[in-house]
Amino acid sequence: MDKKKIVNINMKEYGMILALIAVFLIFSVMTGGKNMSPANINNLIMQNSYIVILAVGMLLCVLTGNIDLGVGSIVAVCGAVVGILIVDYNASIWVAIPAAILIGTLSGMFVGFFVSKLSIPPFIVTLATMLMARGLTYTLLKAQTKGPLPTEYTFIGAGFLPTMKISVGGGTIDLISIGVALIAFILIILFEMKSIKTKKKYGFPVNPLWQTAIKIGVIFLIVWFFFYKLSRYNGIPFVLVIMGVLVALYHFITSRTVAGRQIYALGGNAKAAKLSGINTDKVYFWVYTNMGILCAIAGIVLSARNASATPKAGDQFELDAIAACYIGGAATTGGVGTIIGAVVGAFIMGILNNGMSLYGWSTDIQKIVKGAVLLGAVTVDLLSKRKK
């Protein structure tokens, strides 16, 4: 009985990853394998990096049972700040980047102040920041695109780590990418072994070996596939490093730290959390401040990739980020959801966008499909929970 349960729980966790793979395979059939080309894999990562970064922050808001609607506009403001400082004031990127992060942090604190100190519903506060920040962006940029930005800056969004290319049958392969993949894979195996060892030490039930083997096998295939494709292109994009660090950091915070548990507790039952010694005001404040910081990072990555700051930047990003969280299994009521889920959700959206573009569907059709996928994913998730 117990054993069976463990299998079920794990299957549910990996269901999303299976869905991700399925969507990818469907599009690779539809586009005749075009979406598997090294250039496209690279594109997928670069195009989705900002959504992933935002989804990570958004998940914390969603865990508290709220959302942040101002995300896209804050992204635009931060990009505008960089553009103006560099283009108009000839500032170095070492001034422009901290300035953008400061602006993002301040706008996050602004939201946090209203939400925690004055108890204004986040929906209203962030609806206001969405309008205000967008208007501010247009005003700052005088409704025009500011650019071009220098290459040392665009490196953040469009650059690659150093490579060691050797030519192999008609193309090149980057040994650094292969090396990183190898190291990543070894680390994953070591982690898995360590967790099994501690479980045994404390006498906790251990998953059957075949399950662990399948899990490692799937991870191996995914990691290998991605890095192989990247190595055939231009090596590891710098945004992948930013993304990887952020995802790892926030996964750790949500799953292993006291602060993370406090966010989940607050989302599950704010009154009980408060009576358990959790400073709920403080949690709200930092969750929204954190969202502001991540908006700034996303704004920097976006403007770097475009090599310019535009007033329309980040339009509707908040919706993609929110959708990513819900597709990734987060609950609208709060208290349920994972970082990995949100990241997978963001990539499902990204693969859909990318695949449909390659297939030649217009953005109008793409919106219909994305809406349907969001509705479908959440419906299936909730119905399956209700059955229990």
Next chain:
Amino acid sequence: MSDYILEMNHITKEFYGVKALDDVNIRVKRGEIHALCGENGAGKSTLMNVLSGVYSYGSYSGDVVYNENVCQFHTIKQSEAKGIVIIHQELALSPFLSIAENVFLGNEQRKIRGVVDWTKTHKKAQEMLKKVGLENENLNDPVNTLGVGKQQLIEIARAMAKQVELLILDEPTAALNDEESKRLLSIMQELKKQGITCIMISHKLNEISAVADSITVIRDGKTIETLVKGTDDISEDRIIKGMVGRELTNRYPVRTCDIGEKIFEVKNWNVFHSDDPSRQVIKDVSFHVKAGEVVGFAGLMGAGRTELAMSLFGKSYGQKISGSIFIHGKQVIIKNVQDAINNRLAYVSEDRKSYGLILIDSVRGNMTLAALKNFFSKRAVVNKNSEILAAEEYKKRINVKASSINQTVSSLSGGNQQKVVLAKWMMTQPDVLILDEPTRGIDIGAKYEIYGVINDLAKAGKGIIVISSELEEVIGTCDRIYVISEGRISGEMTKAEVSQEKIMKCIMAESGKEA
């Protein structure tokens, strides 16, 4: 016409192969008050859900015969149309709507399709309110301005508006004080005179003994017996014997432990209402608790006991709080809940679902939440392994009946949920525990176990404060009792001198003064 308004014959209901009801038989006479007794999880609610159509016809086996017809209900609407109305423990009123609107909630009086007839609504609402003794209330007031007791009566008025013949009350007095309970019970007897049959589910056996005409006892999904007033013994002890299958000679386990030094002392504590700074809720209260001592706070609901406890516990209630707190003889400043936890103070809320538990979280997550910062983490990183070990240990120690520490607490019974909350606060390693209504809405077996836990804590030298609206419980468990009324301590008595009458006198004397 048959004597019996309702006969449920050989009802068996399974959930995934587990029999929740196993060949249950119950016969309810027309115009009687029929009590349904049993421990939590015995199957009372399941039985009532079968009756009211929550579990549709065909999902169970056996017959429901109502007014000599076999019923085949698929929804609650169908059973209500026949005059069977169930009032659940959790009130189903819409708080911001008026009394009149609530009386006809879901049963709106209309002129033509979809248009509400307000004149008729008010006229009929007034009639219904009269039947439940609420004719003096303003029909246009929102129901949330009424107390719980009156809200309960509104629910009954609502049932009356549906032309109820068989009224089912699930724990009707669980949230009421003695005064309100008495009133509700007398209303029930009034309804009886009007020819309405009542089925009442209750844990308060003294009430059952007082008003029920017959009592059906259910244990582990089976009918054990039906006791009829006048022919059978329907004393509390007799009912308990049927419910637990053995005689509980002592409902309060004996405690033998030494009482030590003063461990917790409060001097001149004053608190004003959270929303209304001119209203003083706690007035110059001073008291103390010794190590190994169980101190009771008796009083009516609304006397200020919970407000006192919560204001002491990190200023979780009220404003303009003044006074001093001493722990182990040293004055401490407690500004928030974390300070309280750090000073080894714990408070178990009276409302476990709203204030005690994260219902969607696991047994483990709930148990360790309050102690996470101090005992289960190092530099802000949680040590999951020590957390699991502690949860396992407490699960065993206070006998939490859950399939594993990963089970979601929302699926546990009330008694087990209460144990989880207790464990949560025991894990913070407190010296002083304030237990607010620690046994509300839980069955006798679980109550006994919780009293056992209280005794163990006292033996370990903790100071314990028990807040309870059940006088019997306060007397049964406490070494010393403070009576609180109207925000003041109006009396103090030791176990040797206490009696229910003395406490009530104390309460009445104080409220007399205020008036």
